[in-house]
Amino acid sequence: KLSAVEIQANTVRSLKASSAPKPDIDAAVQALNALKLEKSSIEKSLQSLLSGSDSREAFRQSVVNTLERRLFYIPSFKIYRGVAGLYDYGPPGCAVKSNVLSFWRQHFVLEENMLEVDCPCVTPEVVLKASGHVEKFTDLMVKDEKTGTCYRADHLLKDYCNDKLQKDLTLSPDKVAELKHVLTMLDDFSSQQLGAKIKDYAITAPETKNPLSDPYPFNLMFQTSIGPSGVAPG
Known part of the structure; x- marks a missing residue:
């Protein structure tokens, strides 16, 4: 609808620039206003769908399907x-x-x-060591202790803090300040600090509510070998 509104707006401008008859301009403006109303209605419908976490997930799943x-x-x-x-x-x-x-x-x-x-998709390991990817290109993960499902530890903590700040109206000013501070420092937390916060807030696996393991590093690079000898890691 956005592109339709833009096209119709350009049509109105062209008619005005060419000094077209007033009835033609009025009809084009009326069509433009109708498109704007329809666009506004669609936007309001989408906003209502996305207003709650359950609705957002249902909408996301509908789009994926x-x-x-x-x-x-x-x-x-x-x-x-x-x-x-x-x-x-x-x-x-x-x-x-x-x-x-x-x-x-x-x-x-x-x-x-x-x-x-x-450039090639495979890079020699020495290059990635020099760039810091081998040592630092990691995410801290936690695992559902019963099902083995893995989650980003920082994402779980971030979702918990945002959910509490948005929905829990009983939070004290000190607690609000604490949660906002956690969100600010999230990227700088060590594995131990993330694990401590997850335990302090009793965060569990989203789907099963099972307890979570301690955070552990997961390197986003995966190793391969270049050439038949296997002595050149990539």
Whole structure:
């Protein structure tokens, strides 16, 4: 609807600029106002859908189901139960990806005069050690002690603090200040500090409410070997 409103607004401007007959301009303005009202109605409907956490999750799941059903993307190797984080783009998804890349090139390469390069997907380990990725490119995770499901520890703590600040009207000023301080310092917390906060606030696994393990580091890089000898790690 946003693009329809913009197109109709351009039509009104063109009619006014060309000194078109007043009835034509009035009809175009009336159509523009109708589109604006329809757009406003859609926005209000979406806002009402997203007003609560349960509604947001239902809306998110509805969008995901629609995208998968229309083959924008699907989990890779789905018939073999797939692997989390790996996805295949369907025909509409490929078109969207192509448009994004085209827009990126138009902005950075053509307008900003940057130079595009295409590098290999595999990088020698020595390069990633020098850049700090091997030692520091990690997330602190916690695990559901009964099901083994893993979660980002900082995300659980962040969600808890935001949920309390938004919904718990009985919080004292000191508690509000404490939770806001936790959100401010979240990225600087060590594994021990995150674990202590999770225990202090009795945070459990979101789906099962089972207890969580202590935070542990998970390196986002995964190792491979370059060449048949296997002596050159990547």
